[in-house]
Amino acid sequence: MxxxxxxxxxxxxxxxxxxxxxxxxxxxxxxxxxxxxxxxxxxxxxxxxxxxxxxxxxxxxxxxxxxxxxxxxxxxxxxxxxxxxxxxxxxxxxxxxxxxIKRPEVYKKGNTPFNNVIFRDLLDCLKDQDPYLYQFSRFIYYSCMRPDAELRLLRICDIDLYRRVILVPSENSKKKKTQYIPIDDEFLEIIMEMNLDWFNKTDYVFTTSGMPEPKPAYESYFRKRFIPLKKSLGINNGETLYSFKHTRCIHLVEDGEKLHNIIKLTRHKTLAELMDYLKDMGVILGDEIKFKSRSI
Known part of the structure; x- marks a missing residue:
């Protein structure tokens, strides 16, 4: 054995x-x-x-x-x-x-977005105390990419500004197939400001030096930078770098974005998958419910 x-x-x-x-x-x-x-x-x-x-x-x-x-x-x-x-x-x-052998049930905690007050305070804190992590966090927000498995491994050549899409190679994507993420106007501005065309096309965008290089940042690098900032703002353990992605989806729903556009960003396979994902964060979509309750 x-x-x-x-x-x-x-x-x-x-x-x-x-x-x-x-x-x-x-x-x-x-x-x-x-x-x-x-x-x-x-x-x-x-x-x-x-x-x-x-x-x-x-x-x-x-x-x-x-x-x-x-x-x-x-x-x-x-x-x-x-x-x-x-x-x-x-x-x-x-x-x-x-x-x-029977597996015991595991209770899912669900996806945790930032509330709007914490989100604004966190962005201000990141911008002031760790501009590089601020940039990385904004990329998570606008691209909805997974921080360690996808965004950390993003190369300059994966960003197509002409077609306005980011390529996620099959070896990095969760579905193990090549996927594309749309770049909206706000996100385009952020990318343009980085002057990525000054660097080698095969360089990784996010590294430990703070500028594109042939070697990406190691796994958990940005997570470790995020921990002290979380503590300083009293943010609980359920809210992580992933929460920027979850918050982005909440904001899109609140702003009335069409669900089929949100699916392009989150890369869920079906509308049902997206609905389940949003439900985990307390977003209930559908007809408005109005109860007629008697006063007691």
Missing amino acids: CRCIDEYLEFAKTSLKTNTYKVYEDRLNIFKGYLLDEGIDHKRIDQISKDNIFNFVTSYKVNRGWENKTYNHYLQAINTFLQFFMDNKDGYIAENVCAK
């Missing part, structure tokens, strides 16, 4: 992004440590039972105070590992026993 975990991790190292691989490596090595502690590391992969896996996650949930989300993440890592051998190796396992 332990050798199989090592074999899978060797494969995963070449097929997963570095940060994703590190997560799988940590979780599967903790599982391997459990097998060693329990004296069942000698078992073959086809001898590992549903009970063995279930006992691992439930004992660690109690002893380490795992939340349901963490519990499910470890099950998912083990499930992926076992499925790899089912799908790619003959004679290892006939079934994935982890797939049959």
Whole structure:
């Protein structure tokens, strides 16, 4: 079993992004440590039972105070590992026993936009104390791009000012397909002021130096810069850099923008997906509801 975990991790190292691989490596090595502690590391992969896996996650949930989300993440890592051998190796396992273990329910917190007062104070604070983070945050707001997975990896050549679109390559987009984001007049002004044509077209727009360079800012770089500003304004943990995207969508709805235009920006696949997304933020669209209530 332990050798199989090592074999899978060797494969995963070449097929997963570095940060994703590190997560799988940590979780599967903790599982391997459990097998060693329990004296069942000698078992073959086809001898590992549903009970063995279930006992691992439930004992660690109690002893380490795992939340349901963490519990499910470890099950998912083990499930992926076992499925790899089912799908790619003959004679290892006939079934994935982890797939049959019930996942506990995880309650979604929902998407949190900034309220208008905090939003204005935050922009003023960013502009005054961290102009570069201010610029990055405005890009999130106008493009609705994911901060780490997409915007951080934006290259100058991905911005087409003639067609007024930003290209999101398939390797960066959530849907794993090339997507395009429209550039409106306000956003166009911001981009023009950056004089990006002075730099190499293959440079990344956002870096640790504050100007376009061949190497992008590392993951979580802007998030770490955002934390002290949040604390200084008393902003709660539910509001993150993602909240600029959520706030943008709220503002578009409040300003009466057509839903099919908002879909182009958020890149939701269907109107139903967009409606669910907006509902998570407390936006209920449809006919105005007027109740006739009696006075009591």
